[in-house]
Amino acid sequence: MNTSFNWKIAGAAGEGIKKAGLIFAKTCFKHGLSVHGYTEYPSLIRGGHNTFQIHASAEDVFSPQFKLDILVGIHEKATQYHQSEITPETITLSSDNLPLMKLVKQVKAHPKMKNMAALGASVFLLGLSLDTLKQTLAEVFAKKGQPVVQANHQVAQAGYDFASQNFKTQAKPAIPAKTKTDHHLFLTGNQALSYGAIAGGLKLYVAYPMTPATSILHTLAAKAKAANIIVRHAEDEIGTVNMAIGAGFAGVRSMVGTSGGGFSLMTEGLGLSGITETPLVIVNAMRPGPASGMPTWSSQGDLLYAIHASQDEFPRLVLTPGDPQECFQLAKLAQNLAEKYQLPVIILTDKYLGESYFTINKPTAQHQNQRYGLINTQDLNSDQPFKRYQDTDTGVSPRPLPGQPNGVHLCNSYEHDELGYATEDSSQRIKQVNKRAKKTAHILKDPDFVNPQLYGPKTADQTLISWGSNKGVILQALKQLKNTNFIHFPIVWPFPTAQFQTLTKTAKKLITLECNSTGQLNQLIRQQTGLTIKDQLLKYDGRPFFPQELQELVEKLS
Amino acid sequence: MKRTTQIQPTWCPGCGNFGILGAIKQSLDKLNLQPHQLTVVYDVGCSGNMADFIYSYGFHGLHGRTLPVAAGIKLANHQLPVIAIIGDGGCYGEGLSHFVSLARGNHHILVITHNNYLYSLTTGQMSPTSQKGTKTPSTPSGSIEEPFNPLASAIINHATFVARGFAGDIPHLASLIEQGLNHQGFALLDVLQPCITYNKNMTYQWYRQHIYDLQKQNHNSGDKKTALAKALETDKLPVGIFLQKKKPAYHQQIPGFPDTALAQQDISSIDISSLL
Numbered sequence: 001m002n003t004s005f006n007w008k009i010a011g012a013a014g015e016g017i018k019k020a021g022l023i024f025a026k027t028c029f030k031h032g033l034s035v036h037g038y039t040e041y042p043s044l045i046r047g048g049h050n051t052f053q054i055h056a057s058a059e060d061v062f063s064p065q066f067k068l069d070i071l072v073g074i075h076e077k078a079t080q081y082h083q084s085e086i087t088p089e090t091i092t093l094s095s096d097n098l099p100l101m102k103l104v105k106q107v108k109a110h111p112k113m114k115n116m117a118a119l120g121a122s123v124f125l126l127g128l129s130l131d132t133l134k135q136t137l138a139e140v141f142a143k144k145g146q147p148v149v150q151a152n153h154q155v156a157q158a159g160y161d162f163a164s165q166n167f168k169t170q171a172k173p174a175i176p177a178k179t180k181t182d183h184h185l186f187l188t189g190n191q192a193l194s195y196g197a198i199a200g201g202l203k204l205y206v207a208y209p210m211t212p213a214t215s216i217l218h219t220l221a222a223k224a225k226a227a228n229i230i231v232r233h234a235e236d237e238i239g240t241v242n243m244a245i246g247a248g249f250a251g252v253r254s255m256v257g258t259s260g261g262g263f264s265l266m267t268e269g270l271g272l273s274g275i276t277e278t279p280l281v282i283v284n285a286m287r288p289g290p291a292s293g294m295p296t297w298s299s300q301g302d303l304l305y306a307i308h309a310s311q312d313e314f315p316r317l318v319l320t321p322g323d324p325q326e327c328f329q330l331a332k333l334a335q336n337l338a339e340k341y342q343l344p345v346i347i348l349t350d351k352y353l354g355e356s357y358f359t360i361n362k363p364t365a366q367h368q369n370q371r372y373g374l375i376n377t378q379d380l381n382s383d384q385p386f387k388r389y390q391d392t393d394t395g396v397s398p399r400p401l402p403g404q405p406n407g408v409h410l411c412n413s414y415e416h417d418e419l420g421y422a423t424e425d426s427s428q429r430i431k432q433v434n435k436r437a438k439k440t441a442h443i444l445k446d447p448d449f450v451n452p453q454l455y456g457p458k459t460a461d462q463t464l465i466s467w468g469s470n471k472g473v474i475l476q477a478l479k480q481l482k483n484t485n486f487i488h489f490p491i492v493w494p495f496p497t498a499q500f501q502t503l504t505k506t507a508k509k510l511i512t513l514e515c516n517s518t519g520q521l522n523q524l525i526r527q528q529t530g531l532t533i534k535d536q537l538l539k540y541d542g543r544p545f546f547p548q549e550l551q552e553l554v555e556k557l558s
Numbered sequence: 559m560k561r562t563t564q565i566q567p568t569w570c571p572g573c574g575n576f577g578i579l580g581a582i583k584q585s586l587d588k589l590n591l592q593p594h595q596l597t598v599v600y601d602v603g604c605s606g607n608m609a610d611f612i613y614s615y616g617f618h619g620l621h622g623r624t625l626p627v628a629a630g631i632k633l634a635n636h637q638l639p640v641i642a643i644i645g646d647g648g649c650y651g652e653g654l655s656h657f658v659s660l661a662r663g664n665h666h667i668l669v670i671t672h673n674n675y676l677y678s679l680t681t682g683q684m685s686p687t688s689q690k691g692t693k694t695p696s697t698p699s700g701s702i703e704e705p706f707n708p709l710a711s712a713i714i715n716h717a718t719f720v721a722r723g724f725a726g727d728i729p730h731l732a733s734l735i736e737q738g739l740n741h742q743g744f745a746l747l748d749v750l751q752p753c754i755t756y757n758k759n760m761t762y763q764w765y766r767q768h769i770y771d772l773q774k775q776n777h778n779s780g781d782k783k784t785a786l787a788k789a790l791e792t793d794k795l796p797v798g799i800f801l802q803k804k805k806p807a808y809h810q811q812i813p814g815f816p817d818t819a820l821a822q823q824d825i826s827s828i829d830i831s832s833l834l
Binding site for chain 2 (some may be wrong): 185195198199201203204206223225226227228230232234235236238239240242243244245246247248249250251252253254268269272276362363365366367368369370371383385401402403404405406407408409410411412413414420421422
């Protein structure tokens, strides 16, 4: 029995493709399915070609599938563009067999509601409930008033009725529902990351819009009042990162978000956080580069850059969440570790993870946070400058916050002595470099550090190794791949050498998998462990791997 | 009150920065602000080297990026007075976008720009305020650009306190700093600062001959057009308050901005259920 389906709607930008896709995805989610939603669109407001595709199943789904069960083509060329995704079993809905405009006219609705007729027809073909679609429409269009909701209902009904008369033999049996929607969320990686940051005590988010990080700004701005946080759309990425550092110095948990280009502008600020030892969280939602690159597509090309960005050397963390669950968890952790170790934490996501929709378990409501490194005013009793950069065992020095009596000190972007005053003295320089560097060893031993994790059987003939957003695709492919397991890195830097070596000690054949052209994790593994992994799968066309594609590539290697 | 550290200033003898430091000390004394009750953010340059000399909470940032750091501190702790110490290169060149944006937003910070019409720490190249034709090591045939007008720019970009002082008149400058610190919003105090090492044309004496006090001329500092006309004067340089307007500061315009400073908000237990 069929337990999943892959559905795609394709049309021109400005035709409401994403909106229609999302409505259908929410309908599937409401129906009780595990749903994944993936969208492709050009960097345009009108014209071009947009798609939204849904992989839905009674079992957990983690990624899109390439081959389609239903393709809804809203414009003429849609089916032509997607030839390679069509199989003999694919049902293609287009103006040839589904007269959307005629159906809209029948019920005297606005032409822009035509996509809802396609959704009605799809509901019929997939054995979903029309009432669930109508319920979703009522929620989505609630703000536009009852007449708009009603008109959309009528169009959806017309599409459903048309399909029930014309496509009766093609209808698929209904998939039984399993997911309990009140325990699950249907959301994007960017949304999950935003909520995780709030759970971690975020108080100030500063950003300049840049795809694909922009929806973090939108999400946090929309929730700012309810979450009691401040969100500022700043003048540029340089102002953004410096403002967040100022707030961090004054004791506020702050975050900035951008993509590679904006991250490049922030790199001097990154070093400022490093040398002043000011907590800072930077989200880099990657897209293909360099420079403007391919704004609305996905990439994992910035891993080594994130590890090395800014001049000279200082400790930092590079977190690489693999799914929205980890986006939430690691965004919260980032806030805590940035403060605990007084350094910059970079969260690397990408367009695929940030803008795709996933079904995840609802995170718990209550979140506890500890404050780190701060000092009680009663413990401050000198009118001499406070030793902000006192050398300690862990490299982390306590810090009073501006306004605290007797805590007066200077934070300095120049190399400085323990008091924070500028110095060019040889021994002071060495002392401060070493002090900062000490943090790395302690981070790796921190109980909250998230080590690489093994998925699948404990022993296998081949082991896939990856980081970031490939996690879902690989987990999906593991369902088909024989004798294969998978090591995922949720944190790539500092490099967790010990745990990685434990996991790979008995592995037979290792294969790295990344969405960049030179195998950056592969290089890093060699650099950090001396281990050369000769098999690697790379993709760098802006698209994620698809499970079947991955399966075929892996099988070709063996 | 202890105002300075034990580190001796490294400025050239006779540098205008000594006068500005003296005026800052006087104004802080007058306002009875204790060292922990304010934060000073410093840019990179001769002016920024003041970071080592003032005894207060301080942050010595990147060249040109002092203003966003200052505004970030203010958002984090709006009860704290925040001063930005910056030069003409950092404020009107490298960091101009921040200057314009934060003025437009009326962020509550006092910006003291040490304007010596040159880049002095990097050995005397032209700055955004240098007169056209200024010959310097980077412009041996004379600079081509027309000078940037800081006061006029601040006025048209909605700064709510715009003033100019002179490093050679400490009591007057101290009074401007005091008024700037009392102002609730974006305050620009551009300070005419002689650089005795690299700017041989604009000496203390030259400035004394070229400045006049606006407040002795019945200037209406509540009127934007008059302020702009005064800011456009270049033959003689007016000093004093050009413009002062009452308007809520940036943080006061954020809906639901908390009374308790962001930095002091309790984050020990956060309930996210209403967000999901």
